[in-house]
Every structure is written in structure tokens, then in C-alpha cells.
Amino acid sequence: xxxxxxxxxxxxxxxxxxxxxxxxxxxxxxxxxxxxxxxxxxxxxxxxxxxxxxxxxxxxxxxxxxxxxxxxxxxxxxxxxxxxxxxxxxxxxxxxxxxxxxxxxxxxxxxxxxxxxxxxxxxxxxxxxxxxxxxxxxxxxxxxxxxxxxxxxxxxxxxxxxxxxxxxxxxxxxxxxxxxxxxxxxxxxxxxxxx
Numbered sequence: 078x079x080x081x082x083x084x085x086x087x088x089x090x091x092x093x094x095x096x097x098x099x100x101x102x103x104x105x106x107x108x109x110x111x112x113x114x115x116x117x118x119x120x121x122x123x124x125x126x127x128x129x130x131x132x133x134x135x136x137x138x139x140x141x142x143x144x145x146x147x148x149x150x151x152x153x154x155x156x157x158x159x160x161x162x163x164x165x166x167x168x169x170x171x172x173x174x175x176x177x178x179x180x181x182x183x184x185x186x187x188x189x190x191x192x193x194x195x196x197x198x199x200x201x202x203x204x205x206x207x208x209x210x211x212x213x214x215x216x217x218x219x220x221x222x223x224x225x226x227x228x229x230x231x232x233x234x235x236x237x238x239x240x241x242x243x244x245x246x247x248x249x250x251x252x253x254x255x256x257x258x259x260x261x262x263x264x265x266x267x268x269x270x271x272x
Contacts, residue, residue: 096233097233100233100237100240104240104241104243104244107248108247124218124255125151126151126152126153127149127151127152127153127218127219128152128153128154128155128156128216128217128218128219128255129146129152129154129155129156129217129219129220129221130156130158130213130217130219130220130221130246130249131143131146131155131156131157131158131221131223132158132159132198132221132222132223132224132246133159133222133223133224133225134157134158134159134172134223135159135171135172135175136175136223136224137179138223139223139224140172140175140176140179140181141179141181142221142223143155143157143172143185143191144181144182144185146190146221147185147188147190147191148185152190152219153190154190154192154216155188155190155191155192156192156194156213156216156217157172157191157192157193157194158194158195158196158198158203159171159193159194159195159224160195160196160197160198160224161195161196161197162195167193168193168194168195169186169193172186172193173186194209194213196209197238197242198224198238198241198242198243198245198246199237199238199239199241199242199245203242203245203246203249213249213253214249214252214253214254215253215254216253216254216255217249217250217253217255217257218253218255218256218257219257220246220249220250220257222243222246224239224242225239225243226239
């Protein structure tokens with residue numbers, strides 16, 4: 078399996094059934110068996126130590142997930158992966174600001190387990206430097222994708238980078254040296270319970 082998913086350029090300009098079917102075809106390519114409920118897991122036992130890639134760690138839920146992962150003794154490494162700041166603030170400063178906003182202990186940011194990464198998930202190698210991408214591929218055995226824009230009024234083309242990013246993260250989780258089972262959890266599903 079190659080070390081990256083190759084995507085075609087974004088081409089959807091209006092949302093129609095045909096556009097949606099084309100997007101499903103494009104981003105679903107190569108997923109047969111990966112997303113099947115009958116797909117066999119890679120190994121019968123769970124790893125005793127986890128090395129996690131967490132996207133969206135500066136968001137409301139992401140900040141709490143980050144703290145939970147850092148406090149969990151079964152987690153030995155956490156890659157906090159976020160898109161670059163529009164204000165050029167460092168990842169550390171962005172996380173510190175969010176921890177302050179959520180009344181969380183800043184000491185977590187000094188954990189030896191924590192590695193900050195910035196990139197665009199829809200880009201080649203997730204927008205990372207080659208050595209960063211290679212390290213992820215060699216280390217991770219858990220991917221928590223927690224970065225998604227939730228607005229049902231937007232057309233499909235606005236979501237294309239997010240869909241491509243999700244597809245790239247699926248590829249990373251399945252092709253990494255320590256392949257993990259794929260799990261998808263949507264916060265919108267949780268929120269619908271309270272509606």
C-alpha cells in the first residue's frame with residue numbers, strides 16, 4: 078500500500094445528486110473492505126500502549142480529549158494535529174489559550190507525550206514535512222478525527238477539503254505500520270440526543 082492517498086483536484090461547483098455521487102465515488106475509491114462491518118481486524122488483541130493522532134485539539138471537545146489522552150497511562154504519545162493559525166500564533170499558545178478558556182491545567186502542555194503538528198489534512202502528507210509524516214506512519218496506532226465544520230446550510234464544495242482530509246486520515250490509519258481498527262464518531266450524533 079502506498080504511503081499516501083492520491084486525490085483529484087476539487088471540481089464540484091454546485092451540489093446535485095450527480096455531484097454527491099461523484100464525490101462518493103472519488104473518495105470511496107480503495108475503501109472496499111476497510112469500512113465493511115464484516116472486515117476482519119488486523120490483530121486479535123488490542124495494543125497495551127497507544128500512540129494517538131488527535132485532530133481538532135484546540136476545539137471545545139478536542140481540548141478535553143487532549144487532556145484525557147495525556148492523563149491516560151496507556152497512551153504514550155499524543156500528536157495534536159491542527160490546521161495552521163490564521164494569526165501566526167504557535168500551537169503551544171493556541172492550546173494554552175484554550176486551556177485557560179476551559180479552566181484546564183496548562184501543565185499538560187509540557188508533557189513529554191505531547192507533539193504539536195500543523196498541516197492541512199487535505200494536502201499531500203497531511204501538509205506535514207516528510208520526517209513528521211514518516212514518524213506518524215511509524216508510530217500511531219490510534220486516530221481520533223475531531224475536526225469538522227458543522228453547518229448543514231453549506232454546499233458540498235465547501236466540505237470537499239474536509240472530506241478529502243477525512244479520506245487521507247482513513248488512509249493513514251489503515252496504512253500505518255501499526256494499523257488500527259477504524260472508528261468514526263460524530264459529535265453531531267451526540268448533539269442530536271439533546272435536541
